[in-house]
Amino acid sequence: MKLSLCILLGGLVMTGAATLRAADTNVEDASEFDQMLTAGVKSEPWGEVSSDTRVYRSTNIQLLPDNLFYPERADTVVAQTFTVRLQHHLSDAVLAELILRYQLYRYLNTESLDFNTQSATFQLSGEIPDLFRWYGNFTAQRQEFVRGRDGEFFKMYNPEFGIWRDLVLNRHLTLFGGYQLDWRPSSPGFFDRVDNTLYAGCTVALLDRLSAQLLYRLSLHDYTNYRDRFDVNQLGGITLFYTFCANARVELFVNYIHNDSNLATRDYDIWEGGGALRLSFNF
Amino acid sequence: MKLSFFLIAAFGLAAVIRSNAAPLSEAQVTEMKNQVNYRAESEADRAARLGDRVRGADVLRTGEKSLAEMEFEDKTITRLGPQSVFSFKSAEREFQVKEGLGLFCMPKGSGGGRIVTAAITAAIEGTTVLALAAGKIVFLEGTGKVFTNDGRQQHAIRGGEIAFLEKGQLVVRPIALQPILRSRFLRSRPRQLPTTPLILAVAREQENGGVGDINDPAGRNESLIVPLLNREFSGNRPPLLP
Numbered sequence: 001m002k003l004s005l006c007i008l009l010g011g012l013v014m015t016g017a018a019t020l021r022a023a024d025t026n027v028e029d030a031s032e033f034d035q036m037l038t039a040g041v042k043s044e045p046w047g048e049v050s051s052d053t054r055v056y057r058s059t060n061i062q063l064l065p066d067n068l069f070y071p072e073r074a075d076t077v078v079a080q081t082f083t084v085r086l087q088h089h090l091s092d093a094v095l096a097e098l099i100l101r102y103q104l105y106r107y108l109n110t111e112s113l114d115f116n117t118q119s120a121t122f123q124l125s126g127e128i129p130d131l132f133r134w135y136g137n138f139t140a141q142r143q144e145f146v147r148g149r150d151g152e153f154f155k156m157y158n159p160e161f162g163i164w165r166d167l168v169l170n171r172h173l174t175l176f177g178g179y180q181l182d183w184r185p186s187s188p189g190f191f192d193r194v195d196n197t198l199y200a201g202c203t204v205a206l207l208d209r210l211s212a213q214l215l216y217r218l219s220l221h222d223y224t225n226y227r228d229r230f231d232v233n234q235l236g237g238i239t240l241f242y243t244f245c246a247n248a249r250v251e252l253f254v255n256y257i258h259n260d261s262n263l264a265t266r267d268y269d270i271w272e273g274g275g276a277l278r279l280s281f282n283f
Numbered sequence: 284m285k286l287s288f289f290l291i292a293a294f295g296l297a298a299v300i301r302s303n304a305a306p307l308s309e310a311q312v313t314e315m316k317n318q319v320n321y322r323a324e325s326e327a328d329r330a331a332r333l334g335d336r337v338r339g340a341d342v343l344r345t346g347e348k349s350l351a352e353m354e355f356e357d358k359t360i361t362r363l364g365p366q367s368v369f370s371f372k373s374a375e376r377e378f379q380v381k382e383g384l385g386l387f388c389m390p391k392g393s394g395g396g397r398i399v400t401a402a403i404t405a406a407i408e409g410t411t412v413l414a415l416a417a418g419k420i421v422f423l424e425g426t427g428k429v430f431t432n433d434g435r436q437q438h439a440i441r442g443g444e445i446a447f448l449e450k451g452q453l454v455v456r457p458i459a460l461q462p463i464l465r466s467r468f469l470r471s472r473p474r475q476l477p478t479t480p481l482i483l484a485v486a487r488e489q490e491n492g493g494v495g496d497i498n499d500p501a502g503r504n505e506s507l508i509v510p511l512l513n514r515e516f517s518g519n520r521p522p523l524l525p
Binding site for chain 1: 316347364413415426441467468480
């Protein structure tokens with residue numbers, strides 16, 4: 001009886017060891033890898049269409065200093081953005097993109113301020129290996145009221161240049177930072193401004209599909225055509241991303257913005273918090 | 284004058300750093316499965332042993348369902364798949380995958396090196412690369428350059444991309460890393476690659492959108508960063524006042 005048990009156990013151990021060894025050594029050879037790689041290669045898409053829907057609460061929709069003469073007004077905002085992006089590599093190192101955006105901003109209570117935005121951007125971007133990535137673009141944008149006012153109320157042309165890089169510290173933590181220069185000649189002309197922006201942040205992978213991003217942005221707004229106005233604008237934000245797949249994602253975000261201007265009537269603070277759904281399709 | 288001096292000094296320093304790339308003198312066999320043969324220069328083939336030291340002009344050869352792993356003095360790890368033949372040129376820091384496939388994990392600051400296959404060559408440093416002898420090279424993480432073996436074509440490449448020849452043209456395309464990472468050749472090894480976190484970060488970015496994502500080739504992580512940068516979060520209202 002004991003002998004039978006020993007033989008049985010011995011057989012099980014040997015079978016287990018053989019199975020383990022087979023699994024351990026049965027690695028793919030070059031031809032299997034070749035098939036795997038062939039199947040995994042993706043052709044470069046021509047572009048993308050996407051939809052970004054944001055619903056959030058803002059404590060100060062008109063960016064006012066909240067005093068007797070300029071009280072803050074809070075409201076719920078629905079911001080819907082449709083984007084079409086076409087892309088083409090001009091060379092190994094330079095990518096050209098044409099980006100068309102149509103945005104709708106709707107206020108739950110302050111409907112008289114509802115407006116739409118249309119913009120077109122041509123962008124070149126690339127990478128200086130091991131140093132940073134760069135982008136330069138030109139955007140033309142117009143905004144128009146939806147109701148009760150006289151249509152277009154704002155236009156701007158925005159040459160922009162930026163560099164940024166990221167640093168993967170480990171599988172959970174990526175740091176990023178960059179600089180961006182914007183020159184924004186506008187109509188009416190008193191909106192003309194030059195922005196110098198520095199930003200830094202980190203992305204933390206909390207779970208397989210859940211990430212958190214912390215961002216700090218410091219932006220200096222030099223209004224070149226209005227009473228020497230100069231603003232120091234700071235933003236701190238945290239966003240949670242849940243990614244269903246590369247083409248569908250939801251977000252929850254909270255931002256705090258503090259604007260310190262040399263014109264007292266242009267100081268303001270804002271808290272924003274809400275959610276977003278982003279869907280995209282590549283073609 | 285001062286500028287010229289600094290430029291000369293900078294180039295001189297760069298040249299010194301470059302020339303400090305030490306030759307790859309030898310690699311030690313650290314893992315073996317099944318049939319692995321070692322042939323020292325001017326000697327006959329014999330079964331390899333753990334701890335064998337592979338030097339320039341020596342050849343390591345794996346049989347069917349076999350693999351071998353080596354570590355160089357500069358901590359470069361080389362893993363050979365089944366039915367593969369490997370050798371290296373010490374002074375040129377050149378790895379030659381003559382048959383089969385190899386995985387190369389080269390730490391930053393080691394002086395760089397080249398991986399040579401039948402059709403293309405990769406210049407690497409601080410990268411992890413999978414190379415098929417037939418002429419396909421996948422960068423799992425990091426950046427580098429790939430060349431045709433005649434030197435006439437070259438292309439920058441980074442993690443999540445594959446290089447190969449297509450109708451005589453050197454092409455670099457995005458490639459999904461997850462299936463590769465699920466292969467038995469990469470996972471389930473007793474020893475994890477030191478760059479595994481970086482490889483996983485590239486794979487995750489591919490899935491989540493962002494850096495390394497085929498849909499964001501500019502790598503600007505637009506969908507994650509730009510909303511907070513460019514959209515008028517501080518101006519979600521018509522700019523009624525300047």
